[in-house]
Amino acid sequence: MKRFLGWSSALCLAAVTLSAQETNQLQRLELRLQQMQDSFELQQRAMREDFERRVREQQAQIDALKQQLETATNAPTPVAQPPTAAAPATPEQVNQLNDKVNQVVEAQKKVLESEFNPSIGFVGESVFSYRSQGPDQTGSDRPGGFDVYQRSMELDVAGSVDPFARGYVVANASADAATGEATLGIEEAALETDSLPGNLTLKAGRFFGEFGRLGYIHEHELPFVNRPLVLDQYLGGETRTDGAQVNWLVPVPHYVSLTLGLGNGFGGDSPLNDPGAYRALSGLNYFGRLSTFFNLTPDWNVETGISGLINPDTQDRGGVDGLTGPGGVPMTEKERRVAGLDVKLNWVPLQNNQFRSFTWGNEVLYSDSRYQFDPDGTLNPANPSPGFSGDEYMQGIGAVGLYSYATYKWHRQWSGGFVFDWVQSASDNHDQTFACSPYLTWAISHWNQLRLQYTHTDHNAASGLPPDDAIYLQWAWIIGSHAHGWQQR
Amino acid sequence: MTSTLLRIVTVMAALTALFGSAPAHAAKIRIVITLTDLADFAREVGGDHVDVFCLATGIEDTHGVPMKPSFVPRMNRADLLVLVGLECEHSFLPALIEASKNSRIEYGHPGYVDCSAGVSPVEVPLSTGHSQGDVHPYGNPHYMLDPLRARIAVTNICNALVASFPQYQADFTRNRDVYLARLNAKIVEWEAAAKPLKGVKFVSYHLHWPYFAERFGLDYFGTIELKPGIDPTPHHIAELIADMKAQRVPIVIREPQFPEKVPKLIAQQTGASLVKLPIMPGGVPRTETYIKEMDYIIHTLVAAVPAK
The missing domain is CATH 3.90.20 (Hemagglutinin Ectodomain; Chain B)
Known part of the structure; x- marks a missing residue:
């Protein structure tokens, strides 16, 4: 021990x-x-x-x-x-x-686009609003009364793919009206090449197809807060499509540009065709625009174009009997056809165009779609045994809509204007809506902008809707890369 | 549908064959140039061999030439595109190049002639963040207001012409030498005439003048713009007026592209002289060429210097 x-x-x-x-x-x-x-x-x-x-x-x-x-x-x-x-x-x-x-x-010099390859930019856009009517009276998915809407949270990415092509992606998240959740969606993701002979440029993927003047402009770049009613109703808002388009600069001394394209659908908020088991070429959407430009004086110019959209074989777009025509008859779209004319007058003084300018822009659209009417509603899939009863018939409905706006810039930071909307419903030309909206824009800088707009919307008796008044305060801002594109000129 | 498409393609092919770009050397050399000072140089160097089309007329802001579709066919057929560079034309040129569908004048190709090559820039920003305004990442692009640096642009235009059209080399180099001799003589004259400007303080609306100030010995006191491309705030104007009074700044430069109201107010409040100066040829009357423009600038400024 x-x-x-x-x-x-x-x-x-x-x-x-x-x-x-x-x-x-x-x-x-x-x-x-x-x-x-x-x-x-x-x-x-x-x-x-x-x-x-x-x-x-x-x-x-x-x-x-x-x-x-x-x-x-x-x-x-x-x-x-x-x-x-x-x-x-x-x-x-x-x-x-x-x-x-x-x-x-x-x-010491670098091509900045490649410094962060690809170039990256971000756009934020908030819309504060008050509307006198609720969504059941306006058709909007936003609530009546006071609302704050984060409309755009947009990520822009662009860069060269190789010596022959460039690519770009626009991903956007908008807050859902019901949940407030912002779901990221791809607005555009396309490849573009001008390495083709004969003044051709090919674009393919998801992009805003060329139709009219403001259909392919992103919402935060519009000259006013909301996209014109006629573009919303006839095209489905922005002209988004999954497809391809070819632009041709016509080789003449005067500026003439022609664009032709095809796509699976057409319109960001527009329903797609039912794909079904097999689709012929006629099941696709075809669109195009021919445009030109004139110098009236060194300071005044006008730019104009015509556009067309056709879907020859519309397969249950919006559902069978999903629409109602005159008299409340159920119907189904069978052929989609829209034509457009746009004219823009510009005053761009050479000497001080950063401080003063004037624009008057107009676009008229004509919808001439064909529908299958089903008065007794027997084609509706909700029926126990849907089928033809013999009362069905085909008919075209012609409807017209337009917008016209004027913007005057009197200071590098300040501009104001007025936009007028008028549209007949594409499925019932008796149903008419008009709106007028004065707006005031304060561009604090090139990347930071506030806009105040009042909109009064009214409808005719056929629509059965009450008038609606709204005030919007839009705040849009940009960080990172921001290119001055040709389409946004 | 197929037949319609075929018809369209046939018409396109026929038009292309009919009006398509002619061979580059068939007639005069087609040069598209962004600003009027470079257009003057190209005419001097190119002589009868060139057809010069300038996007600006001279009265525009160098960063704000309107993007007109009518420029596109000209650019589509151009053999050379001559530009200031250093992102001077960033607000309008990239989109025009894209729309013109002419690979000869795209960045990296021989027809894309950036005249800033070999120019030592000043004011290269440490940050390109927008908190500093619309800054130019490679440095201040207004080097053409320094005649010694402008000579580099003359040489660059000549080199580009010789590289693309060597058959006219003798003419181009002779024209260049003749023009540079004239310019050198004027530089001697301008430096002598500008002696009263040594150490003279001045403000301008936009940051156009650092190269000019460096060359002729002026003291660039500040700008009316808060930052490049950003309008002045009332606080900035008040501060600028107080500082100018304290430092006895005698000259306010207003470029014609900018409104007169604020420069005039500042000049009145401080007792400074208000002078309107062009930033490229054609900006004010009697300044159609580069030499006339520089003559006008120097003599106007000297006349505005207060007697001691």
Whole structure:
């Protein structure tokens, strides 16, 4: 026992001693490490300062050389010499030096698009509003009364795919009216190439097809808060399609542009055809626009175009008997046809167009779709045994709608205007709606804009809807890359 | 449907064959140029061999030339596109190039002539964040207001012409040398005439004048714009007026593209002279060429310097 206790004590003592030694050693090591760190930081600081000094000196030398080169290049003639030209160097030496310095300067230049390849931008858009009527009286999915709507949270990504094509994606999340959840959707994702012969550009994927003037503009870039009623009703809002379009710059001295395209559907909020088991070419949507431009004076110009959209064989778009025609008769769209004419008059004074401008934009659309009427509703799939009863008939409905707006800019930050909407329902041309909206825009900067708009909407007796008054305050902002595209001009 | 498509394609092919781009060397060399100073240089160097079309008339802001579709057919047929570079034309040129569908003048091709090559820029920003306004990432692009740097643009235009059309090399180089000799003589004259400007403080509406100030020894005191492309706030104007009074700044420059109201107010409040100066040829009457423009700028400024 004593031996055991003795060994134990000895072991404990040894352990304590060892532990103390280890602690001392650890402290020494920590001290040593601290010293090394301090030394390293000192050296690093000295190296950094030395490096920065050298860079400054070299930059000064480069600047001095550039100064000399600017005066020495281009072989000043014996007629007269600028007083600063002095460099007693041979032309060969000057050229060599010129090359070296230019390489240094050029190396500092980067194509910014590739610095973050692809280029990335983000658009935020909030709409604060008050509407006098609820959604059951307006057809909107937004509530009546006071509302705050995060309409756009848009991510824009663009870049070169290869030497022959570029691509871009616009992903947008809009807050759901019921849940408030923002579901990310792809508004556009397309490839574009102009590496084709004959002035052709091909675009394919999901994109806003060219029809009219404001159908392919994103909501935050519209000249007013909401997309015109006629574009909403006849096209389904923005002209989104999954398809392909070819643009042809007609090779004549005057500007003429022709675009033709096809797509699975057409219109961001427009129902798609029932795909069914098999689809012929006539089941697709075909669209196009022919446009031109005239300079009236150096400051005044007019741009105009005609557009067309046809889906020759519409397969139950919106459902069988999902629509109601005149007299409340159930019907189904069988052929979709829309034509458009757009005219935009611009006053863009050459000298101060950033401070003053005037735009008068107009678009008239004619919808001439054909429908299958089903008075007794026997085709409705909800029936126990849906089928033809013999009273069905085909008929076309012609309807017209238009918008006209004028915007005057009197200051780099301030502009205001007025938009008038009038539209006959595409499925019942007796049902008419009109709206008028004055608006005031404050562009705090190029990337930050507020807009106040009042809209009075009224309907005729056939619609059975009461008038609606609304006030909107729109706030749109952009961070990151923001290109000035041709379509947004 | 198929027959309709065939008809459309046939018409397109016929029109392309009829009006399609003629061979580049069939007639004069077609040059599209963004601003009028470069157009003047191209006419001087190119002589009778070139047909110059300038997007600007001279009275526009260098960053705000309207994007007119009527430019597109011209650019579609151009052999060369000559630009200032340093993102000076960023607000209108990229979209026009895209619309013109002419690969000869796209970035990276021989027909894309960036005249800023070899120019040492000033005011290269440390950050391109929009908190600094609409800054130019490669530096201030208004180097054409320094005649020594402008000579580099003359050489760049000549080099591009020679590279694409070597058959006219002798003419181009001779024209360049003749023009540079005239310019050199004028530089001597301008530097002598501008001696009263040494150390003179001035403000301008936009940050157009750093190269000019550096070349002729002026002291660039500030800008009326809060930041490039951002309108002044009342606080900024009040601060600028107070500082100008304290520092006795004698000159306010208004570029014709900007409204007169605020520069006039500042000049009245500070007792400074308000002068209207062009930023490219044609900006004000009797400045149709680069040499006339620089003559006008220097003599107007010298006349505005208060007597000591």
